[in-house]
Amino acid sequence: MTDQTFDALMLMALLDAIPDAVLMSDADGIITRANPSAGTLFGYDPAKLIGQSVNMLMPQSLSDRHDGFMHSYLETGQARIIGRGRAVEGLRSNGQTFPLHLSIGRADHDGNTHFVAILHDISARQAAEEALARSARLDAIGQMTGGISHDFSNILTVVIGNLELLQARITDDETQAMLADGLEAAELGAQLTAGLTAFARKAATQRTSINVNAACKAALGMIKRTFDPHYKISAELGADLPEVLADATQLQSALLNIALNGRDAMPEGGQLIIRSEAISIDDTYIAQELDVAEGDYVRISVTDTGRGMGPDTQQRVFEPFYTTKPVGHGTGLGLAMVYGFVRQSGGHVTIYSEIGHGTTIALYFPVLGEGSAQHPAVPPKPLEQRASANQTVLVVEDNPQVRKLTTVRLRNLGYRVQEAASGDHAAEVLQQDNDIDVVFTDLVMPGELDGLALARHVVASYPNLRILLTSGYAEDILNRQSANEPGVKILRKPYRQSDLAAALSALFDGGSSLHSLTSQVKE
Known part of the structure; x- marks a missing residue:
């Protein structure tokens, strides 16, 4: 084996091992190499990306300008993104856009220019930043309202006190009625102030x-x-x-x-x-x-x-x-x-x-710390079970953050994973892929097929597939709203990793679980 062959093999092994998506292209933006993570990120077979324009992985608004950016860079040498990295939007095979971080490097060889792009999905990071910003906004409002409610309470104390003194001194009915109205309004103001104080976390509590x-x-x-x-x-x-x-x-x-x-x-x-x-x-x-x-x-x-x-x-x-x-x-x-x-x-x-x-x-x-509660703390659940036979799970979820989390969880359990953003998309995936063992679907989704309709479709068309439903709502509410589907098994959101592992393992423990669930969906 020559050194050149060895280097090529090591490069391929490195690309396969990198968890981030890596794309290589020529100066015209034609993809020359894509690692498996790139296929997972964008929803394509990596081999089918070779020879395609990188524009197919961008929303229309960006792809329309991309070629101009690259030509301007090659002509002027002004690097706006080379070696810097920035947040952009990507486009998955199902038409869904998502935020990602993009870093690009350049290499010149034998008079030809090549580019290497490293891409990372930042959906979870953005969601965390939004949650932090929302919490900070509420905290800021709480600090502001705490000061206002304190001052307003003092003002209302004076108003209510003086109205009560007047009420004790004045005897005619008409004036008494006016004072009563004034006191009622002031008491309402006091209730609003108490609400502001509670929001600001400054109310006295008996913890x-x-x-x-x-x-x-x-x-x-x-x-x-x-x-x-x-x-x-x-x-x-x-x-x-x-x-x-x-x-x-x-x-x-x-x-x-x-x-x-x-x-x-x-x-x-x-x-x-x-x-x-x-x-x-x-x-x-x-x-x-x-x-x-x-x-x-x-x-x-x-x-x-x-x-x-x-x-x-x-x-x-x-x-x-x-x-x-x-x-x-x-x-x-x-x-x-x-x-x-x-x-x-x-x-x-x-x-x-x-x-x-x-x-x-x-x-x-x-939960109160050990020794301060009369009841024992919650015992930890056993560690997640590993998948025993390398089965494939089709995750059907319209929320991109939840779908990504579920995919990671399943892969950590040893399952292969396919993704679909809707029931309609899942039906297309099932038609094209014969290797799927389980359909794990959310109940509430856009499109013609929600989770329950998709489950019925699977039972009718693919009787050998297992089905697991999930939702953020209480099971009995869902069952009563769907009176024709009593007892359908639902994994309630939010669930732990061990709950997911146990639910999937139950589907593969003999044929009884599969038969029970599919018969319930048919009813």
Whole structure:
């Protein structure tokens, strides 16, 4: 073997080992080499990229200008990106655009110019930055409102006190009525100020070691007395939960606030579920929730079957005075007070919602340290099981961050992975690829085929394939909304790596799991 042959083999091995995408092209932008990671990143067979223009991997707005950029660089030598790197947009084979970091190097050989591009998907980083910015914005608003509420409280103290003194001295009915109206307005102002104080995390709290389920049951009683009979209210409370440090009264108030918001989103009636459970959040979980620190928690979630929220509303829903209700029908402080209370308790709040499919708001409270709780801490779940037979899983998920996370998780478990951004795209992949063993699909997706419709399609057309569904909503809500699919197995988001491993392993443990699931989807 010559040195030249050895160098070529080492280069190929290096390209195969690099986790980032690497593309090589000539001066005209024609791809001459692509490593496996490039194929994974853009959704192409790497071999089929050879001979194609790099423009096919860019959105139209960028590809229209790319050739001009390169010709200008070759003529003038002015490097705007060579050796520097910058954030750009890429285009996957399914037409989806995504953010990536691009670095380009140049090499000249035998009078020919060649370029090497290294590309890295930065979707997760951008999502983390957005979550951090949102948290910082809420913290800044909290600091501002804390000062305002303090000063306004002093003003209202004087106003209310003087009105009460006047009320004691004046006897005629007309003036008494005017004073009563003034006092009522001032009391309303005091309530708004209390809400601002709670959001700013400066309200006085009685933080003690509490039994979460007892607080949930107390809140449930208030909610049932408040709601009309055409709302169905239920609870799923975990057994032997560890205790947390919080104000029980404020927790009950927070749950009532969330429930009332859920009721407003279900004007024609609907279902509300309060659930409590002990969870352990690890690094993988953090990548999904972004704003939840590592550790052991008790999670209380409130799920409704209402109208749901779009992404813009979810970004602002915890801000003071932000409301989607008509003027005069809400202060916009209910969820802001919830956010302030939970953060003041050292916890976290997350929201999962989609238009037309309801909302789940989850409160995370850190478990008390060893020795301070009456119940033992949550035992760690066993490590993830490894895939035993190198099976292939088709991940069907329209959220690019969740899809990327799921792909990484599955590969870490030893599975091969194919991706689809919708049920319609998944149907095309299944038609072209005979090596898929499992379809792992989200339930709520755009297009003609949502997750359940895709599952029915798979059962009818590919009876040997396993199916696993996932969703961010409570299982019983989904099952009751889809009355013809009772008992369909659903892996509830957010889930841990061990939960995913166990769910997939169950599908391959004999034929019973497959038969049970497919028969349920057929019904």
